[in-house]
Amino acid sequence: MTTPPDDVTPAAHDPEASPAARPRPAAPSTLAELERRAASRHGRPAYGHDALIACDRLVRVFTTDGVEVQxxxxxxxxxxxGELMALVGASGxxxxxxxxxxxxxxxPTAGAATVAGRDLLTMDARAxxxxxxDVVGFVWQQTARNLxxxxxxxxxxMLPMxxxxxxxxxxxxKAAGELLSMLALDHCRDRRPHQLSGGEQQRTAIAVALANTPSVLLADEPTGELDSHTAEQVFTAFRTANEELGTTIVIVTHDQAVAGEVRRTVAIRDGRTSSEVLRRTERDAATGRESLVAREYAMLDRAGRLQLPAEYTHSLGMAHRVLLELESDHIGVWPDRTADGAARGRETGGEGGRESESRDGDEVTEGDS
Incomplete structure (x- = not known):
């Protein structure tokens, strides 16, 4: 969180200023204006209309011994x-x-999820x-489940074909031979799994997952049982499949080395996407040198929820509630400076106070103040 600029009038930025003193966005003055805004939304495309994978407010609830877990x-x-991306997150x-x-x-229990135009909530067992x-290929962490x-x-x-x-x-x-050759496995064609190394087994599993030319390849911790050198060979196989076949690949991983190899890494926390790291190559205008630049973004979901990093909220004593200020080009998020808000901030370690509780992160929802 940044402090308001010194050259801006306090009335516009001071969270403790009276509501009358702070500027507010102009409200629509007529019913016609409200109707015009509502009508303008009807022509908008549906959420995720141009995405291969679209999850919209997805909910999954498990019930164990009468206890619901979300x-x-x-x-x-x-x-x-065509994306090659990674999903990361703590256990659970x-x-x-x-x-x-x-x-x-x-x-899923509720929400919406589509992959390559298939509705995952309405499909019957046969579909x-x-x-x-036909649509997805899957690579498990345990090689015994793949081959x-x-x-x-x-x-x-050849078996899936x-x-x-x-x-x-x-x-x-012929198709099986081409896939094995593409993944540098020509020498393994006639070998059984027990005659292959761990890396060769996983690369063969990738070839199996690609056998029916799926739209999406999913991989669950594919390098979890491999050393770093072998893991790099396996990731090279994913990159080759992505570049040469155009297959969309989503990898779940704890391996930061793997996550750092993709252009986009999405973090999941408490059942929601919390942040994204986007990587891009930039060229220095003066020297001509290329460098990889990574930037982390917080995720704003469809309900307006934003998960703030715990180290940010704890350092500013933010707890329970915060004050939002709409500016011309950004939204300010301020600690609660009321008496009970300050007390809560001290309890959670903010402003020099002693930390008395541990949390993974804090959440702000649009409209909360």
């Missing part, structure tokens, strides 16, 4: 076609639940089976 609490996520944040929903292995076979032990690498890649149907054996053999 794994996803109104999560929003958009993934464009909801990222694995989201992956299972996108893979067609679980059904869900076709979705898993059949009694088949060679090439036979494992055979189950799908529509190709002759010669065509399946």
């Amino acid at each position: 794994a996803l609490q109104g999560l929003d996520l958009l993934v464009a076609e 944040s909801g990222k694995s639940t989201l992956m299972n929903i996108l893979a067609g292995l679980d059904v 869900r089976l076709g979705y898993r076979r 059949l032990p009694y088949l060679t690498a090439q036979q494992n890649v 055979q189950l799908h149907g529509g190709r002759r054996r010669a065509a399946r053999t």
Whole structure:
């Protein structure tokens, strides 16, 4: 949080100034103006209309022994076609639940989710089976779940093609060979999984997941059991599939090295997307040198909720409630300076006070003050 500029009048920025002294956005003065604004919204495209993956206020509730647990609490996520991105989050944040929903292995409780035009909430069992076979590929962390032990690498890649149907054996053999060659696995074609290294097994699993040319490839901790060098080889295979086949790839990972290799990393916390890191290459105008620049953004969901970093809120003594100020080009977020607000701030470690509770983060919702 930044302090208001010194050259701006206190009445416009002081949170303790009287409401009458602070400027407010002009309210529409006529009913016609309100109707005009409402009518202008009708022509807007639907949320996520141009995204390959669109999750809109997604909710997943589990019930165990009569106790409800909300794994996803109104999560929003958009993934464009052709993206290679990573999902990160602490254990229990909801990222694995989201992956299972996108893979067609679980059904959301509420909200909306579409992948390549398929509605994940309305599909019946048969449609869900076709979705898993044709639209998404999946790579598990445990290599034993990806490959059949009694088949060679090439036979494992050919099996999804055979189950799908529509190709002759010669065509399946050729396609499987091309996938293995693309992922630098020519030497593994006739080897069974126990004859492959961990990295070779995972790269073969990627080839299996790509066998039916899916729109989306999902990977759950694909480098979790591998050393850093082998993990880099596996990630190179993902990058190759993304660049050469145009496959959209979403990777769930705890590995910061993997997360740092993608252009976009989305963090999930408490069942919602909390922040994004976007990376881009910039060229220095003077020297011509290229450098990778990363910038982190907080996520504003469809309900107007914003998760603020805990270190920010604790340092300013923000707890329970904050004051919002609408400016011409930004929204100011201020600590509560009332008597009870200051007391709450001291209790949570702000303004030199002693920290008495531990929290992962704080949330501001549009309109709260």
